[in-house]
Amino acid sequence: MKRKAVAFLLMLTLVISSLAGCGTSGDSESKTSEATEGETTASAATENTGEQQELNIAIFQGGYGDAYWNAVVELFEETHEGVTVNMTISPTIADIIRPQIVAGNPPDFIALNDTQEDGLILSLIKDRALLDITDVFEGENYAGTGTLKDDIIDGLLESTKCAPYGDGVIYLAPFNTGPQGLIYNKTAFTGNSWELPVTWDDFFALGDQIKEEDGRSLFTYQGIYPGYLEEILWPAIASAGGMEAINAICTYEEGSFNNEVVLPVLEQIQKIAADGYLLPGTVGMNHTEAQSEMLLGNAAFITNGTWMVNEMADAPTEEGFEYAMTPVPVLDEGDTRYILDAMEQFSIPLDAKNPELAKEFLRFLYSDESVALFAQHASAVFATKTARDIAKEYITEAIYNMYGIYEADNTASLLMNFEALPSNSKINVSDEVFNPITSVMNGDMTVEEWAQSVEDAFAQIRADREAE
Numbered sequence: 001m002k003r004k005a006v007a008f009l010l011m012l013t014l015v016i017s018s019l020a021g022c023g024t025s026g027d028s029e030s031k032t033s034e035a036t037e038g039e040t041t042a043s044a045a046t047e048n049t050g051e052q053q054e055l056n057i058a059i060f061q062g063g064y065g066d067a068y069w070n071a072v073v074e075l076f077e078e079t080h081e082g083v084t085v086n087m088t089i090s091p092t093i094a095d096i097i098r099p100q101i102v103a104g105n106p107p108d109f110i111a112l113n114d115t116q117e118d119g120l121i122l123s124l125i126k127d128r129a130l131l132d133i134t135d136v137f138e139g140e141n142y143a144g145t146g147t148l149k150d151d152i153i154d155g156l157l158e159s160t161k162c163a164p165y166g167d168g169v170i171y172l173a174p175f176n177t178g179p180q181g182l183i184y185n186k187t188a189f190t191g192n193s194w195e196l197p198v199t200w201d202d203f204f205a206l207g208d209q210i211k212e213e214d215g216r217s218l219f220t221y222q223g224i225y226p227g228y229l230e231e232i233l234w235p236a237i238a239s240a241g242g243m244e245a246i247n248a249i250c251t252y253e254e255g256s257f258n259n260e261v262v263l264p265v266l267e268q269i270q271k272i273a274a275d276g277y278l279l280p281g282t283v284g285m286n287h288t289e290a291q292s293e294m295l296l297g298n299a300a301f302i303t304n305g306t307w308m309v310n311e312m313a314d315a316p317t318e319e320g321f322e323y324a325m326t327p328v329p330v331l332d333e334g335d336t337r338y339i340l341d342a343m344e345q346f347s348i349p350l351d352a353k354n355p356e357l358a359k360e361f362l363r364f365l366y367s368d369e370s371v372a373l374f375a376q377h378a379s380a381v382f383a384t385k386t387a388r389d390i391a392k393e394y395i396t397e398a399i400y401n402m403y404g405i406y407e408a409d410n411t412a413s414l415l416m417n418f419e420a421l422p423s424n425s426k427i428n429v430s431d432e433v434f435n436p437i438t439s440v441m442n443g444d445m446t447v448e449e450w451a452q453s454v455e456d457a458f459a460q461i462r463a464d465r466e467a468e
Contacts, residue, residue: 052082055357058097058107059089060116067377069111072370076361083357094118101129106349108358111175113344114161121172121347122420125164130171131348136359137170142367151366151384153177153341153406155413158243160250161343171347173362174383176374177413178342179325179405180231180305185317186324186401188214188297198337198409200268200329207277210300219272220279220299222287226437227430229269230416231303232328235338236265238414239330251419252458257433258451264331266440266447273441283441288312295321303328305342309398323398325405338414339405343383425464432457 059069066089073085090096093112098120100106114121124130137149137157149157156162156174163170189196192213197203207218222228238246241261248256256262272278279299282290291311294302297318302308309323327337346365348358364370368390371382375391381403382391388403405411418429433454439445 053357054084054086055354055361056086056107057109058093059111060093061089061091064378068374071373071377076364094120106351108352108354109361110347129350131350131355132169133348134170136362142363153383153385153413156383159415160417161415173346175344175346176380177383178305180340181325181327181405182301183304183325184301186322187320196326197329199333203329216297217279217299218277219301220282220290220294221303222290223283223285225287226434228303229437231340234416235328235340235414237262238338239335240265250417252461257454266450270440270447283438306399306402323401325402327408327411337411339411341413341415343415422464422468424468425461427457427461
Protein backbone atom coordinates (compact mmCIF):
# COMPACT_ATOMS: atom_id res chain seq x y z
CA MET A 1 0.00 0.00 0.00
CA LYS A 2 1.03 3.64 0.11
CA ARG A 3 4.38 4.75 1.40
CA LYS A 4 2.65 7.14 3.79
CA ALA A 5 1.64 4.09 5.77
CA VAL A 6 4.69 1.98 5.02
CA ALA A 7 7.06 4.67 6.24
CA PHE A 8 5.73 4.26 9.77
CA LEU A 9 5.85 0.49 10.09
CA LEU A 10 7.89 -0.60 13.04
CA MET A 11 11.34 -1.99 12.38
CA LEU A 12 13.46 -4.02 14.82
CA THR A 13 13.42 -2.34 18.21
CA LEU A 14 16.79 -0.79 18.80
CA VAL A 15 17.61 1.74 21.43
CA ILE A 16 20.98 3.41 21.30
CA SER A 17 21.64 5.77 24.16
CA SER A 18 24.46 7.76 25.66
CA LEU A 19 26.85 7.39 22.77
CA ALA A 20 30.04 9.09 23.83
CA GLY A 21 33.55 9.65 22.60
CA CYS A 22 34.58 9.83 18.96
CA GLY A 23 31.61 8.11 17.36
CA THR A 24 28.39 6.28 17.73
CA SER A 25 28.34 2.66 18.68
CA GLY A 26 27.20 -0.10 16.49
CA ASP A 27 28.62 -2.09 13.73
CA SER A 28 26.31 -0.52 11.15
CA GLU A 29 28.33 1.19 8.51
CA SER A 30 29.47 4.19 10.50
CA LYS A 31 32.66 4.87 8.63
CA THR A 32 32.24 7.42 5.91
CA SER A 33 32.95 5.95 2.49
CA GLU A 34 33.33 7.46 -0.93
CA ALA A 35 30.37 9.76 -0.26
CA THR A 36 32.58 11.92 1.96
CA GLU A 37 36.06 11.36 0.57
CA GLY A 38 38.02 14.44 -0.27
CA GLU A 39 35.67 16.82 1.51
CA THR A 40 36.63 20.41 0.91
CA THR A 41 33.34 22.13 1.63
CA ALA A 42 32.74 24.85 4.13
CA SER A 43 32.30 22.31 6.91
CA ALA A 44 35.74 23.49 7.94
CA ALA A 45 34.30 26.98 8.29
CA THR A 46 32.60 25.99 11.53
CA GLU A 47 34.44 27.54 14.40
CA ASN A 48 36.14 24.73 16.31
CA THR A 49 37.14 26.23 19.61
CA GLY A 50 38.05 22.91 21.18
CA GLU A 51 35.41 23.42 23.86
CA GLN A 52 33.82 20.14 24.89
CA GLN A 53 30.13 20.08 24.05
CA GLU A 54 27.45 17.39 24.11
CA LEU A 55 24.47 17.22 21.81
CA ASN A 56 21.57 14.97 22.76
CA ILE A 57 19.46 13.85 19.80
CA ALA A 58 16.35 11.67 19.63
CA ILE A 59 15.57 9.87 16.38
CA PHE A 60 12.51 7.93 15.25
CA GLN A 61 13.73 4.69 13.69
CA GLY A 62 11.39 3.83 10.86
CA GLY A 63 11.78 2.39 7.40
CA TYR A 64 15.15 4.00 6.78
CA GLY A 65 16.89 2.12 9.59
CA ASP A 66 19.80 3.47 11.60
CA ALA A 67 22.80 3.27 9.23
CA TYR A 68 22.43 6.84 7.94
CA TRP A 69 22.14 8.28 11.43
CA ASN A 70 25.19 6.38 12.67
CA ALA A 71 27.19 7.64 9.70
CA VAL A 72 26.08 11.27 9.84
CA VAL A 73 26.60 11.48 13.60
CA GLU A 74 30.14 10.17 13.21
CA LEU A 75 30.86 12.67 10.43
CA PHE A 76 29.47 15.55 12.51
CA GLU A 77 31.73 14.63 15.40
CA GLU A 78 34.73 14.36 13.08
CA THR A 79 34.12 17.81 11.60
CA HIS A 80 33.23 19.54 14.88
CA GLU A 81 36.09 19.36 17.31
CA GLY A 82 35.14 18.72 20.91
CA VAL A 83 31.55 17.70 20.13
CA THR A 84 30.05 14.45 21.34
CA VAL A 85 26.64 13.40 20.05
CA ASN A 86 24.53 11.25 22.34
CA MET A 87 21.95 9.58 20.10
CA THR A 88 18.85 7.70 21.16
CA ILE A 89 17.17 5.99 18.22
CA SER A 90 14.11 3.79 18.49
CA PRO A 91 10.76 2.96 16.86
CA THR A 92 9.20 4.08 20.16
CA ILE A 93 11.26 7.25 20.58
CA ALA A 94 8.25 9.33 21.65
CA ASP A 95 7.61 7.05 24.63
CA ILE A 96 11.27 7.30 25.59
CA ILE A 97 11.62 11.09 25.50
CA ARG A 98 8.15 12.13 26.67
CA PRO A 99 9.06 11.80 30.39
CA GLN A 100 12.23 13.82 29.74
CA ILE A 101 10.21 16.58 28.10
CA VAL A 102 7.66 16.62 30.93
CA ALA A 103 10.52 16.85 33.42
CA GLY A 104 11.96 19.87 31.60
CA ASN A 105 14.95 17.96 30.24
CA PRO A 106 14.19 17.45 26.54
CA PRO A 107 16.71 16.32 23.93
CA ASP A 108 18.39 19.06 21.93
CA PHE A 109 17.17 17.78 18.59
CA ILE A 110 14.27 15.53 17.52
CA ALA A 111 13.62 13.64 14.27
CA LEU A 112 9.93 12.73 14.59
CA ASN A 113 6.84 13.59 12.54
CA ASP A 114 3.70 15.43 13.53
CA THR A 115 1.73 12.61 11.89
CA GLN A 116 2.89 9.95 14.36
CA GLU A 117 0.08 8.35 16.33
CA ASP A 118 1.91 9.10 19.59
CA GLY A 119 0.97 12.77 19.09
CA LEU A 120 4.14 14.08 20.73
CA ILE A 121 5.08 16.66 18.11
CA LEU A 122 1.48 17.85 17.81
CA SER A 123 1.49 18.36 21.58
CA LEU A 124 4.69 20.38 21.39
CA ILE A 125 3.17 22.49 18.60
CA LYS A 126 -0.02 23.05 20.59
CA ASP A 127 2.00 24.07 23.65
CA ARG A 128 4.29 26.29 21.57
CA ALA A 129 7.18 24.29 22.96
CA LEU A 130 9.33 24.20 19.82
CA LEU A 131 12.18 26.58 19.05
CA ASP A 132 11.91 29.16 16.26
CA ILE A 133 14.45 27.94 13.67
CA THR A 134 13.74 30.55 10.99
CA ASP A 135 17.26 31.95 11.41
CA VAL A 136 18.78 28.61 10.40
CA PHE A 137 17.12 28.83 6.99
CA GLU A 138 17.64 32.54 6.53
CA GLY A 139 21.30 32.06 7.37
CA GLU A 140 24.12 30.65 5.26
CA ASN A 141 24.01 27.09 3.96
CA TYR A 142 26.73 24.67 5.02
CA ALA A 143 28.76 25.09 1.84
CA GLY A 144 28.77 28.88 2.20
CA THR A 145 27.24 29.42 -1.24
CA GLY A 146 23.96 31.10 -0.27
CA THR A 147 21.08 30.97 2.19
CA LEU A 148 19.85 27.58 3.32
CA LYS A 149 16.21 28.38 2.50
CA ASP A 150 17.15 28.73 -1.16
CA ASP A 151 18.43 25.14 -1.11
CA ILE A 152 15.10 23.70 0.08
CA ILE A 153 12.47 22.53 -2.43
CA ASP A 154 9.99 25.35 -3.06
CA GLY A 155 6.79 25.27 -1.03
CA LEU A 156 7.99 23.20 1.94
CA LEU A 157 9.13 25.88 4.37
CA GLU A 158 6.01 27.96 3.72
CA SER A 159 3.65 25.08 4.51
CA THR A 160 1.93 24.55 7.86
CA LYS A 161 4.06 21.42 8.24
CA CYS A 162 7.03 23.74 8.82
CA ALA A 163 5.31 26.99 9.86
CA PRO A 164 2.39 25.55 11.88
CA TYR A 165 0.95 28.85 13.16
CA GLY A 166 0.39 30.39 9.74
CA ASP A 167 2.70 33.33 10.43
CA GLY A 168 5.64 32.23 8.29
CA VAL A 169 7.82 31.45 11.32
CA ILE A 170 9.56 28.08 10.92
CA TYR A 171 9.43 25.62 13.81
CA LEU A 172 9.84 22.31 11.96
CA ALA A 173 12.39 21.50 9.27
CA PRO A 174 11.84 19.23 6.25
CA PHE A 175 13.75 15.94 6.16
CA ASN A 176 13.05 13.92 3.02
CA THR A 177 10.38 14.33 0.37
CA GLY A 178 8.09 11.91 -1.43
CA PRO A 179 6.58 13.43 -4.57
CA GLN A 180 3.23 12.20 -5.86
CA GLY A 181 1.74 12.86 -9.25
CA LEU A 182 0.99 11.25 -12.62
CA ILE A 183 3.24 8.26 -13.26
CA TYR A 184 3.89 7.35 -16.89
CA ASN A 185 6.16 5.20 -19.06
CA LYS A 186 8.97 7.46 -20.22
CA THR A 187 9.91 5.04 -22.98
CA ALA A 188 6.42 5.08 -24.48
CA PHE A 189 6.20 8.87 -24.39
CA THR A 190 9.64 9.37 -25.91
CA GLY A 191 9.15 6.69 -28.55
CA ASN A 192 5.79 8.07 -29.66
CA SER A 193 6.76 11.75 -29.35
CA TRP A 194 3.87 12.36 -26.96
CA GLU A 195 4.04 15.73 -25.21
CA LEU A 196 3.45 15.80 -21.47
CA PRO A 197 0.33 17.84 -20.70
CA VAL A 198 0.41 21.08 -18.75
CA THR A 199 -3.28 22.09 -18.82
CA TRP A 200 -6.39 19.94 -18.59
CA ASP A 201 -7.10 20.79 -22.23
CA ASP A 202 -3.65 19.38 -23.08
CA PHE A 203 -4.44 16.30 -21.01
CA PHE A 204 -7.62 15.43 -22.85
CA ALA A 205 -6.15 16.29 -26.26
CA LEU A 206 -3.32 13.87 -25.50
CA GLY A 207 -5.92 11.25 -24.58
CA ASP A 208 -7.51 11.61 -28.00
CA GLN A 209 -4.12 11.35 -29.68
CA ILE A 210 -3.04 8.28 -27.71
CA LYS A 211 -6.32 6.48 -28.29
CA GLU A 212 -6.01 7.02 -32.04
CA GLU A 213 -2.30 6.18 -32.34
CA ASP A 214 -1.82 3.52 -29.69
CA GLY A 215 -5.17 2.33 -28.41
CA ARG A 216 -4.41 2.63 -24.71
CA SER A 217 -6.63 4.59 -22.33
CA LEU A 218 -5.45 7.92 -21.00
CA PHE A 219 -5.85 7.22 -17.28
CA THR A 220 -6.51 4.68 -14.55
CA TYR A 221 -6.47 4.84 -10.76
CA GLN A 222 -6.76 2.49 -7.78
CA GLY A 223 -10.55 2.22 -8.16
CA ILE A 224 -11.74 0.74 -4.87
CA TYR A 225 -9.29 3.01 -3.03
CA PRO A 226 -10.34 6.41 -4.42
CA GLY A 227 -8.22 8.16 -1.79
CA TYR A 228 -5.31 7.78 -4.19
CA LEU A 229 -6.90 10.56 -6.21
CA GLU A 230 -5.79 13.04 -3.56
CA GLU A 231 -2.64 13.25 -5.66
CA ILE A 232 -4.76 14.91 -8.35
CA LEU A 233 -7.47 16.66 -6.34
CA TRP A 234 -5.42 18.73 -3.89
CA PRO A 235 -2.77 19.96 -6.35
CA ALA A 236 -5.47 20.83 -8.90
CA ILE A 237 -7.42 22.85 -6.32
CA ALA A 238 -4.24 24.61 -5.17
CA SER A 239 -3.41 25.49 -8.77
CA ALA A 240 -6.90 26.90 -9.32
CA GLY A 241 -7.32 28.80 -6.06
CA GLY A 242 -3.93 29.09 -4.42
CA MET A 243 -3.02 28.00 -0.93
CA GLU A 244 -5.91 30.09 0.39
CA ALA A 245 -8.32 27.55 -1.12
CA ILE A 246 -6.38 24.64 0.41
CA ASN A 247 -6.14 26.26 3.84
CA ALA A 248 -9.88 26.93 3.85
CA ILE A 249 -10.58 23.26 3.12
CA CYS A 250 -8.06 22.10 5.73
CA THR A 251 -9.89 24.10 8.40
CA TYR A 252 -13.37 22.98 7.23
CA GLU A 253 -14.58 26.49 6.39
CA GLU A 254 -18.14 26.89 5.16
CA GLY A 255 -18.24 27.12 1.38
CA SER A 256 -14.64 25.95 0.97
CA PHE A 257 -15.49 22.93 -1.19
CA ASN A 258 -18.64 23.96 -3.06
CA ASN A 259 -17.56 27.10 -4.89
CA GLU A 260 -16.44 28.52 -8.23
CA VAL A 261 -12.82 27.46 -7.62
CA VAL A 262 -13.31 23.81 -6.66
CA LEU A 263 -16.24 22.87 -8.92
CA PRO A 264 -14.28 23.32 -12.20
CA VAL A 265 -11.61 20.97 -10.81
CA LEU A 266 -14.20 18.35 -9.89
CA GLU A 267 -15.59 18.66 -13.40
CA GLN A 268 -12.21 17.73 -14.90
CA ILE A 269 -12.10 14.59 -12.77
CA GLN A 270 -15.65 13.71 -13.81
CA LYS A 271 -14.76 14.26 -17.48
CA ILE A 272 -12.09 11.54 -17.34
CA ALA A 273 -14.83 8.93 -16.99
CA ALA A 274 -17.75 10.68 -18.67
CA ASP A 275 -15.88 11.28 -21.92
CA GLY A 276 -14.21 7.87 -22.17
CA TYR A 277 -10.66 8.63 -21.01
CA LEU A 278 -10.77 6.19 -18.09
CA LEU A 279 -9.54 2.61 -18.51
CA PRO A 280 -12.67 0.39 -18.55
CA GLY A 281 -13.18 -1.48 -15.29
CA THR A 282 -11.06 0.91 -13.24
CA VAL A 283 -13.63 1.62 -10.52
CA GLY A 284 -13.70 -2.06 -9.56
CA MET A 285 -9.93 -2.56 -9.41
CA ASN A 286 -7.75 -2.57 -6.32
CA HIS A 287 -4.44 -0.72 -6.22
CA THR A 288 -2.21 -3.49 -7.58
CA GLU A 289 -4.67 -4.41 -10.34
CA ALA A 290 -4.88 -0.84 -11.63
CA GLN A 291 -1.13 -0.38 -11.33
CA SER A 292 -0.53 -3.61 -13.23
CA GLU A 293 -2.78 -2.44 -16.06
CA MET A 294 -0.79 0.75 -16.36
CA LEU A 295 2.55 -1.09 -16.27
CA LEU A 296 1.35 -3.35 -19.08
CA GLY A 297 0.62 -0.34 -21.28
CA ASN A 298 -3.16 -0.31 -21.04
CA ALA A 299 -3.26 3.22 -19.61
CA ALA A 300 -0.91 6.15 -20.15
CA PHE A 301 -1.10 7.60 -16.62
CA ILE A 302 -1.83 6.49 -13.08
CA THR A 303 -1.77 8.63 -9.96
CA ASN A 304 0.73 7.41 -7.37
CA GLY A 305 3.97 8.06 -5.50
CA THR A 306 7.53 6.79 -5.60
CA TRP A 307 6.64 3.79 -3.44
CA MET A 308 5.01 2.20 -6.51
CA VAL A 309 8.47 1.18 -7.75
CA ASN A 310 9.04 -1.20 -4.85
CA GLU A 311 5.41 -2.20 -4.50
CA MET A 312 5.28 -3.38 -8.11
CA ALA A 313 8.87 -4.59 -8.41
CA ASP A 314 7.84 -8.10 -9.48
CA ALA A 315 4.94 -7.11 -11.75
CA PRO A 316 5.21 -7.62 -15.53
CA THR A 317 5.53 -4.49 -17.67
CA GLU A 318 5.32 -3.54 -21.30
CA GLU A 319 8.62 -3.81 -23.13
CA GLY A 320 11.13 -1.13 -22.19
CA PHE A 321 9.02 0.32 -19.36
CA GLU A 322 10.76 3.21 -17.61
CA TYR A 323 9.19 5.06 -14.67
CA ALA A 324 8.73 8.82 -14.75
CA MET A 325 6.40 11.30 -13.05
CA THR A 326 4.81 14.61 -14.07
CA PRO A 327 2.65 17.16 -12.20
CA VAL A 328 -1.12 17.02 -12.56
CA PRO A 329 -2.69 19.41 -15.08
CA VAL A 330 -3.79 22.98 -14.33
CA LEU A 331 -6.84 24.84 -15.60
CA ASP A 332 -4.96 27.75 -17.15
CA GLU A 333 -1.54 28.11 -18.67
CA GLY A 334 0.74 29.85 -16.18
CA ASP A 335 -0.96 28.50 -13.05
CA THR A 336 1.46 27.09 -10.47
CA ARG A 337 1.74 23.31 -10.85
CA TYR A 338 1.57 21.90 -7.33
CA ILE A 339 3.09 18.56 -6.35
CA LEU A 340 1.53 16.72 -3.42
CA ASP A 341 4.39 15.79 -1.13
CA ALA A 342 5.00 13.49 1.82
CA MET A 343 7.58 14.88 4.24
CA GLU A 344 9.21 13.94 7.52
CA GLN A 345 10.36 16.56 10.02
CA PHE A 346 13.11 17.74 12.36
CA SER A 347 12.60 20.06 15.33
CA ILE A 348 14.38 21.57 18.33
CA PRO A 349 12.54 21.81 21.67
CA LEU A 350 12.19 25.31 23.11
CA ASP A 351 13.85 24.15 26.34
CA ALA A 352 16.81 22.44 24.65
CA LYS A 353 19.97 22.83 26.73
CA ASN A 354 22.20 23.36 23.71
CA PRO A 355 20.03 25.04 21.05
CA GLU A 356 22.87 26.66 19.07
CA LEU A 357 24.69 23.37 18.62
CA ALA A 358 21.36 21.77 17.67
CA LYS A 359 20.92 24.45 15.00
CA GLU A 360 24.41 23.75 13.69
CA PHE A 361 23.59 20.02 13.53
CA LEU A 362 20.39 20.82 11.64
CA ARG A 363 22.31 22.99 9.16
CA PHE A 364 24.89 20.21 8.76
CA LEU A 365 22.18 17.69 7.87
CA TYR A 366 21.50 19.64 4.64
CA SER A 367 25.15 19.51 3.56
CA ASP A 368 26.03 17.61 0.39
CA GLU A 369 27.93 15.08 2.49
CA SER A 370 24.89 14.33 4.65
CA VAL A 371 22.58 14.18 1.63
CA ALA A 372 24.92 11.68 -0.01
CA LEU A 373 25.07 9.55 3.13
CA PHE A 374 21.27 9.45 3.29
CA ALA A 375 21.08 8.25 -0.29
CA GLN A 376 23.87 5.73 0.26
CA HIS A 377 22.47 4.19 3.43
CA ALA A 378 18.71 4.66 2.97
CA SER A 379 18.30 4.89 -0.83
CA ALA A 380 16.24 8.02 -0.26
CA VAL A 381 16.33 11.72 -1.12
CA PHE A 382 16.64 14.77 1.12
CA ALA A 383 14.35 17.80 0.73
CA THR A 384 16.95 19.90 -1.12
CA LYS A 385 16.92 20.98 -4.74
CA THR A 386 20.24 19.28 -5.53
CA ALA A 387 19.56 16.07 -3.59
CA ARG A 388 18.33 14.15 -6.63
CA ASP A 389 21.61 14.52 -8.47
CA ILE A 390 23.70 13.93 -5.35
CA ALA A 391 21.74 10.73 -4.73
CA LYS A 392 21.86 9.53 -8.34
CA GLU A 393 24.56 6.89 -7.88
CA TYR A 394 22.79 5.40 -4.85
CA ILE A 395 19.14 5.26 -5.97
CA THR A 396 17.50 3.33 -8.78
CA GLU A 397 17.03 4.93 -12.17
CA ALA A 398 13.27 4.68 -11.66
CA ILE A 399 13.35 6.71 -8.45
CA TYR A 400 15.78 9.18 -10.01
CA ASN A 401 13.44 9.72 -12.95
CA MET A 402 10.41 10.21 -10.71
CA TYR A 403 12.16 12.85 -8.61
CA GLY A 404 12.60 14.77 -11.86
CA ILE A 405 9.03 16.01 -11.28
CA TYR A 406 10.48 18.91 -9.28
CA GLU A 407 12.29 20.13 -12.38
CA ALA A 408 9.07 20.72 -14.31
CA ASP A 409 8.37 24.39 -14.99
CA ASN A 410 6.53 26.52 -12.44
CA THR A 411 6.16 23.90 -9.69
CA ALA A 412 5.83 24.05 -5.90
CA SER A 413 5.31 21.43 -3.22
CA LEU A 414 2.00 21.03 -1.43
CA LEU A 415 1.63 19.43 1.99
CA MET A 416 -1.91 18.69 3.16
CA ASN A 417 -2.40 19.21 6.88
CA PHE A 418 -6.04 19.01 7.98
CA GLU A 419 -6.91 20.63 11.28
CA ALA A 420 -7.38 18.09 14.05
CA LEU A 421 -10.97 16.91 14.42
CA PRO A 422 -12.91 17.60 17.61
CA SER A 423 -12.63 14.69 20.03
CA ASN A 424 -16.37 14.03 19.74
CA SER A 425 -16.44 13.94 15.93
CA LYS A 426 -17.29 10.73 14.08
CA ILE A 427 -16.40 12.13 10.65
CA ASN A 428 -13.73 10.46 8.50
CA VAL A 429 -12.58 13.35 6.30
CA SER A 430 -10.87 11.20 3.68
CA ASP A 431 -13.94 9.01 3.25
CA GLU A 432 -16.24 12.01 2.95
CA VAL A 433 -14.07 13.64 0.29
CA PHE A 434 -13.08 10.63 -1.80
CA ASN A 435 -15.73 7.92 -1.47
CA PRO A 436 -18.20 9.84 -3.69
CA ILE A 437 -15.73 9.60 -6.58
CA THR A 438 -16.92 6.08 -7.39
CA SER A 439 -20.46 7.36 -7.87
CA VAL A 440 -19.20 10.31 -9.90
CA MET A 441 -17.17 8.05 -12.17
CA ASN A 442 -20.15 5.73 -12.62
CA GLY A 443 -22.40 8.64 -13.52
CA ASP A 444 -24.58 8.22 -10.43
CA MET A 445 -23.64 11.53 -8.78
CA THR A 446 -23.05 15.03 -10.11
CA VAL A 447 -20.03 17.09 -9.08
CA GLU A 448 -22.41 19.53 -7.37
CA GLU A 449 -23.77 16.69 -5.24
CA TRP A 450 -20.21 15.57 -4.48
CA ALA A 451 -19.23 19.07 -3.39
CA GLN A 452 -22.33 19.50 -1.22
CA SER A 453 -21.80 16.15 0.49
CA VAL A 454 -18.35 17.34 1.56
CA GLU A 455 -19.83 20.65 2.72
CA ASP A 456 -22.34 18.72 4.84
CA ALA A 457 -19.49 16.76 6.47
CA PHE A 458 -17.58 19.97 7.16
CA ALA A 459 -20.71 21.48 8.71
CA GLN A 460 -20.94 18.50 11.06
CA ILE A 461 -17.30 18.95 12.05
CA ARG A 462 -17.94 22.62 12.86
CA ALA A 463 -21.00 21.64 14.90
CA ASP A 464 -18.96 19.02 16.76
CA ARG A 465 -16.34 21.66 17.48
CA GLU A 466 -18.94 23.97 19.02
CA ALA A 467 -20.41 21.14 21.07
CA GLU A 468 -17.07 19.91 22.37
